[in-house]
Amino acid sequence: MDFNLLLMDFNLWDGFVQALTLENLILAVIGCLLGTLIGVLPGIGPITGVAILFPITLNLGLEDASTLILLASVYYGTQYGGSTTSILLNVPGEASSVVTTIDGYQMAKQGRAGQALAISAIGSFIAGIGAVIGLMLFGPPLSDMATNFQSPEKFMVVMLAFATVSSLAGKSLIKGLLAVTLGVMLATVGNDLQTGVVRYTFGELKLQEGLDFVIIAIGLFAVSEVLTLLEDTVRGENVVFEKAERIWVSFKEFMFSLGAIIRGSIVGFFIGVLPGTGASVAGFMSYGLERRFSDRDGTFGKGDIRGVAAPESANNAAAGGSLVPLFTLGIPGSGTTAVLLGILISMGIRPGSGNVFEDSPELIWTLIASMFIGNAILLLLNFPLVKVFVQILRIPTWFLMPVILVISYIGVYSVNNSSLDITIMTIFGVLGYFMRKMDVPLAPILLGLILGDDMEQNFRRSLLADDGNYLTFLNGPLNIGLAIAVVVVLFLPQILNKIRGGKIKDEFADASAEV
Amino acid sequence: MRALRRVFILVLTLALVAAACGDDDADGGADTTAAATTEAPAGPYVPTSPECVAPSDPGGGWDFTCRTIGGLFESMGLTGNVIVTNQPGGGGGVAFADIAANRFDEDDLVIAASPATAIRFAQNRYTGLEADQFRWIGAIGADFGVVAVTQDSPFQTFDELVAAVRADPGATVFGGGSPPGGQDHFKVLLLAVELGVDPEAIPWVAYDGGGEAQNALLGGEIEVFTGDVSETFGNEDLRILAVMAEDRIEGMDAPTTIELGYTTIFPIWRGLLAPGGMSDEAYDFWVDALGQVEASDEWAEARAGNGLSPLRLLGDDFQAFALDAVASFRTLSEPFGLVAP
Numbered sequence: 001m002d003f004n005l006l007l008m009d010f011n012l013w014d015g016f017v018q019a020l021t022l023e024n025l026i027l028a029v030i031g032c033l034l035g036t037l038i039g040v041l042p043g044i045g046p047i048t049g050v051a052i053l054f055p056i057t058l059n060l061g062l063e064d065a066s067t068l069i070l071l072a073s074v075y076y077g078t079q080y081g082g083s084t085t086s087i088l089l090n091v092p093g094e095a096s097s098v099v100t101t102i103d104g105y106q107m108a109k110q111g112r113a114g115q116a117l118a119i120s121a122i123g124s125f126i127a128g129i130g131a132v133i134g135l136m137l138f139g140p141p142l143s144d145m146a147t148n149f150q151s152p153e154k155f156m157v158v159m160l161a162f163a164t165v166s167s168l169a170g171k172s173l174i175k176g177l178l179a180v181t182l183g184v185m186l187a188t189v190g191n192d193l194q195t196g197v198v199r200y201t202f203g204e205l206k207l208q209e210g211l212d213f214v215i216i217a218i219g220l221f222a223v224s225e226v227l228t229l230l231e232d233t234v235r236g237e238n239v240v241f242e243k244a245e246r247i248w249v250s251f252k253e254f255m256f257s258l259g260a261i262i263r264g265s266i267v268g269f270f271i272g273v274l275p276g277t278g279a280s281v282a283g284f285m286s287y288g289l290e291r292r293f294s295d296r297d298g299t300f301g302k303g304d305i306r307g308v309a310a311p312e313s314a315n316n317a318a319a320g321g322s323l324v325p326l327f328t329l330g331i332p333g334s335g336t337t338a339v340l341l342g343i344l345i346s347m348g349i350r351p352g353s354g355n356v357f358e359d360s361p362e363l364i365w366t367l368i369a370s371m372f373i374g375n376a377i378l379l380l381l382n383f384p385l386v387k388v389f390v391q392i393l394r395i396p397t398w399f400l401m402p403v404i405l406v407i408s409y410i411g412v413y414s415v416n417n418s419s420l421d422i423t424i425m426t427i428f429g430v431l432g433y434f435m436r437k438m439d440v441p442l443a444p445i446l447l448g449l450i451l452g453d454d455m456e457q458n459f460r461r462s463l464l465a466d467d468g469n470y471l472t473f474l475n476g477p478l479n480i481g482l483a484i485a486v487v488v489v490l491f492l493p494q495i496l497n498k499i500r501g502g503k504i505k506d507e508f509a510d511a512s513a514e515v
Numbered sequence: 516m517r518a519l520r521r522v523f524i525l526v527l528t529l530a531l532v533a534a535a536c537g538d539d540d541a542d543g544g545a546d547t548t549a550a551a552t553t554e555a556p557a558g559p560y561v562p563t564s565p566e567c568v569a570p571s572d573p574g575g576g577w578d579f580t581c582r583t584i585g586g587l588f589e590s591m592g593l594t595g596n597v598i599v600t601n602q603p604g605g606g607g608g609v610a611f612a613d614i615a616a617n618r619f620d621e622d623d624l625v626i627a628a629s630p631a632t633a634i635r636f637a638q639n640r641y642t643g644l645e646a647d648q649f650r651w652i653g654a655i656g657a658d659f660g661v662v663a664v665t666q667d668s669p670f671q672t673f674d675e676l677v678a679a680v681r682a683d684p685g686a687t688v689f690g691g692g693s694p695p696g697g698q699d700h701f702k703v704l705l706l707a708v709e710l711g712v713d714p715e716a717i718p719w720v721a722y723d724g725g726g727e728a729q730n731a732l733l734g735g736e737i738e739v740f741t742g743d744v745s746e747t748f749g750n751e752d753l754r755i756l757a758v759m760a761e762d763r764i765e766g767m768d769a770p771t772t773i774e775l776g777y778t779t780i781f782p783i784w785r786g787l788l789a790p791g792g793m794s795d796e797a798y799d800f801w802v803d804a805l806g807q808v809e810a811s812d813e814w815a816e817a818r819a820g821n822g823l824s825p826l827r828l829l830g831d832d833f834q835a836f837a838l839d840a841v842a843s844f845r846t847l848s849e850p851f852g853l854v855a856p
Contacts, residue, residue: 150734191606193721196694196853205605205612205642359726416604457723464720465688465736 012136015365019373024069027062028370031070032377035077036385040085041400046078046279046336047446048225051217052404054343055411064347065363069370071343075336076128076374079279079316080382083120087113087308097315099283103300103307110303118249119257119305120312121382127265127313128375131320132368134269135327140357142328149329151461152472156482157331158455163489164274165444173494175440183448184455186211193453194460206420213342213450215412215425220442222408223429226401228436253305260290260306261313268314272321279315279322286314320371327351327364331451338450560796562623565594567787569627570610572603577627580785583817584655584808591811593804607632611641614790615648622797625652625787630844631698632788633837637844638696639855646841650793652801653829654786654836655809656818660702660759661769663740663747665732673756673775676739677710684716690737692725696853698783699725702741702759704847705779715851729753743783745822764824784826786833802830 018024038049050071057067082097087104100120107116149157166176189200190210201207249257267289268282290310291300300307323340325331330351332338344351349360356364412425432442466472474480565588567581578601585597602610610626618624628651636646662673670676679687684707691699700719707714720737722728725746732740733752740753744764747753755769759781763771772779787805789798808814809827818825828836848854 148734150731150736191694193694193723196696205608208605208608209603457721461720461722461731461736464718465690465731 012365012369014362015367015369016372018065018362018366019069019369024066024366024370025373027066027070028073028374029377029381031073032077032080032374032381035074035079036081036084036378036381037077038074039078039081039083041081046075047217047339047443048221049074049078050336050339050343051214052222052408052411054214054339055414056407059414065366067347068343068363068367069374071340072367072370073374073377075319075340076316076371076378079319080121080124080378083124083308083312084117084382087116087120097283097312099287099311100308102287103302103304106301106303107305107308112303112305115249115253115305116308117382119253119261119309121379122249122254123257123261123264123309123313124316125375125379126261127268127317128320128378129372130262130265131269131272131317132371132375134317135320135323135368138273138324139327142324148478151458151465152475153478153482154329154331155455155458155462156473156479156486157325157329158451158458160274160482160486160489161331161447161451162444162455163486165447167490167493172439173490175438176444179435179440179442179444180448183445183450184452186216186445186449187452188456193457194464204420206416206418210453211424211449212416212421213339213446215421216428216449217339217446218408218412219425219428220432220435220445222404223425224432224436224442226405226408227429227433229401230398249305257305257309260294260309263290263293264310264313265317268317269321271314272318273324279318282314282318282321283311287311327356330454332447338447341450560622560794560800562594562797562800564598565596565623565625566598566600567625567627568600568602568610568614570602570604570607572601576629576631576783576785577607579821580627580629580787583814583821584787584805587808587811587813587817588804590813591807593807606635606640608635608641611644615644619790620792621790622793624793625789625801628654628786628788628837630701630781630783630840633840634696634698634701634844634848637841638848638853642855646838648791650789650791650798651834651837652787652789652798653805653809653833654784654826655805655814655828656785656823657826658743658745658783658785658823659764660699660781660783661742661744661747662702662706662756662759663729663732663742663753664738664756665735666752666754668738668754670739670756671754673770673772676756680707680712680717681710684712685718687739688718688720688737689739689741690720690722690728690731691741692722692728694721695719696848696851697721699728699741701844701847702781704851705781706777708847709777709779743822744824748822760824762824782826784828785823786828786837788837799830805829 019028034053035046035049039046053071053074057070060067062070079097083100083104086097086100087108089105104116104120107113162180166180167173187210189207191198191208198208264286267286268279271282271285272279287307287310290306294306295304319336322332322337326337326341328351330341332341341351347363349356349363409422409425412421413419435442435445462472463469474483565585567585569575569577569581571577578599581597581599585599588594588597602613604610605612614624614626626649633646635641636644662676664670664676670679676687689703691697691702693699700721703717703719704714707717720731722731725740725742728737728740728742729746729750731737739756740747744758744760744767747755748764748767755767757775757777758764758767758769758771759779760771761773761780763769763774787801789801793801806827806829809829815825845854
C-alpha cells in the first residue's frame, strides 16, 4: 500500500517533468490563450472550443500527452474567459459563468470591476488547485473499485447520468429526456457488439463504427450557434463596456472572500463528481448556498464580492471534479468531459476498463500536472491581458462567425477527408438550430450519443450474463443506491419546484445551455 | 467597410469552393495520395513512395504492424520513408473498398493484416471482395489465443473446464473483446467444434476490447475469457488454463492445447498483404524485404516487447496459408449465419 502511494507520488513528479518540457509549456500557454479567447466569445463555450480544436490538433502530429495538455488548457481557459465578459459586459461568455453576472456586473458598475476580476481569477486558481488535489485523492482509489462496477452497475451509473442531465439541463424534464433519448437513438447506428449486426448505416461502410461524436458535437454546438448568432446580428446588439482600471484586490477583501472560495470549491468539486452535472450547475448551487450562508445584510445581487468568489470557484472546481468519474469509470460528468472521453478513446485509452492510473500513468499524470501548470499560467495571463481579451468582442459578428464556421468545416473534413462527415455535420447544425429555437437542451443529446452505446451494451450484457434476470439491476447495495439516486434526481427538482414556485428551476434553466 | 465585407465574402467563398473540390476523393478517405509513378523505371524495382495502410484508427494491432515494420523497412535501408496511413471504418471495409476501386495497381502500397482480416473476408464483410483478389506478402510474428479464468475459479485445469462444458454447454459463461463471429469468439467456436459441443449453446458476452472483458472476468460477470497471450501475460490475477498454440510461451506457466491432447490452435499472426494488381517484381521485393525484417534483431526485440512469438511465413506459402484460413473461417461461420450474402 505504501509502495503504491510512493509510486503515485513518483508518477505525479514524472508528470510534472513531462508537462514542463518547453514544447508542452508552450502548448499550455497557447491552449490557455485560445481557451480564454473562446471563453470570452459569447456562446462559443468549452464544448465547442474543445470539439473544434480536436481535429485540428490531430493534424499537428503532436504526442498524445501534448494533445491532451493543449486541449485541457483550452478547457480551463474557457472557464476563465467566460467570467471576464460576465463581469465587464454582463454577457456570460459561457453557461457556467451566467451566475457571475449577478454580482460581478453590479461590482463593475460601481467601479469595482478590478476587484471582481481579481477575485474571480484568484478563486478559480485556488479552486482549480483544490480540485486537482481532490482528483488525486479520489481518483486512484475509485479506479481500484472499477472491478466492482460490472455491467449492471455501469448501466445504473449511465441511467443516473441521463437522469441528472435531463432533469437539470433545460426548462423542462420532458425536453431533457427527449434530448437524451434522441442521443441514445443516434448511438444505435453502427455495428452492434452483441450480435455483430450492422444497424442504420444505409450501406455506408463509414457508419459501421457509429456516428462520430466530434462531428455531431461541432454540428450541434458550433454550427447551430453560428446560425443563431448570425440571426441575432440582424437585430443588432450593442455591448456596453465597463472599464477595469487596475485589477487587484486588497488583502482584506481577499480574506473576506476566502470562506466563499473554499465553500464554493468543495461544493463545486462534489457536484462535478456526480455524473451528468457540470460547471454551470455547480455555479448556481454554490451561489445559492453562499447567499443562504453569508448574506446577512442583503448585499448579494448588489455587488457582493462573495457572490463572485463562490460561483467562480465552484465552476472551476467542478471542471476538475468531473474528471473523477471520467478517469475512473469512463462516465463523463459533462458535455466537455464527454468530448474529452472521446479524445482519450481515440488515443487508445479506455477509462473504466482497468485502472487508467496504472495502465496509462504517463498520460494521466502528465495531464494532471498540466492542470496545476495551466491554472498558474491562467492566473498570470489574466491579470495583464484582460483588457486585450475583451477587445475581441469588438470584432464584428459578420466576420467572426463565418470564420468560426470555416474553421469548423475544415477541421471536420481534415479528420477523414470525407464529404459524408461534412453532410452529417451540416444536418446536425440545422437540427441544433431548431432545437435551440424549441428550447430543447443540446448537451443531453451529446451525452446520450456518447453513453448510449454503454447503456445498451451494459444492459444486454447484464441480462446475458444473468440469464435474462431483470432483478440483476437491483442486485447489491451499490445498484440499489444508484436506483434511489436516479429517482431522487428525476423527481426532487420537480417537487421542490412546485413548493418554491418555480424559482430554482428557472435558475438552472438559465444556466443550462451547456452543462 | 462595405468593400472589406465584399473581400471577406469572396475569400470565404473561395475557401468553401476549395473544400467542396476535396469531395472528389471523398470516397477515398485516405489522407495521403501516393504520387503516381507510371513510368517504368529501369533496373530492379525500388518503391518510390512506400506506404503502409492500417485499416483502423491508431493504436490497434494493424497500426502496430504498419508502424513497426514500416519503421524497420526504413531504418534497415530497404526503402525510403514509409508513410503510415490510418484508414478506419467498417472493420477495414473502407480501406479495402478504396484500395480495390482506386489503388489496385499500385506497387508501393502494402496493407496490414491479421486473422481478423481473414475472418472478415470469410464472412463477406469486405463487400464484393475476395481474399484471392489480393496478394498476401507474409506474416512475421504471432500472438496466441488463451483460455483464462480467475485465480479463485472452480476450474483448476483445462480438462475440468472441458468436462463442465461437455456436461452442460449453457452453464459456463464465456466472454471476450469481440462480437459473435469475431476473433475472440472464434476461439470458442473452434474448441466447441473439436469437443463436439453445439457452439451456439455456449453463452457469449461481447465486450469492447480485451481490457473490458478482463475486467468483467475479474468482477465475476463472465467465467471464462478467451483473450490473447499479449493481453494476459504476467497478470497474476488470472489463471491461464491453456494457450492455443503448439509450443509453450516462454515465461508463461500454462500448458498448450496441443500438449493437452487437443488439435485446435489459434495464432494471431501479424502480416502484410498487397493489392492484387501489384507487379511480380514489386511483390518479390516486399516478400524479400519482410523476410529481412523478420531475421533482424530489431524485429526480435519489438516482437518480444509486444508479446509476439516468432513466425516466418512468406510469399506463396503465406498466400496458401491465408486462403486456407479464409476458407476454414467461412466453413465455420456459415452455420451461424455470419456470412453476409
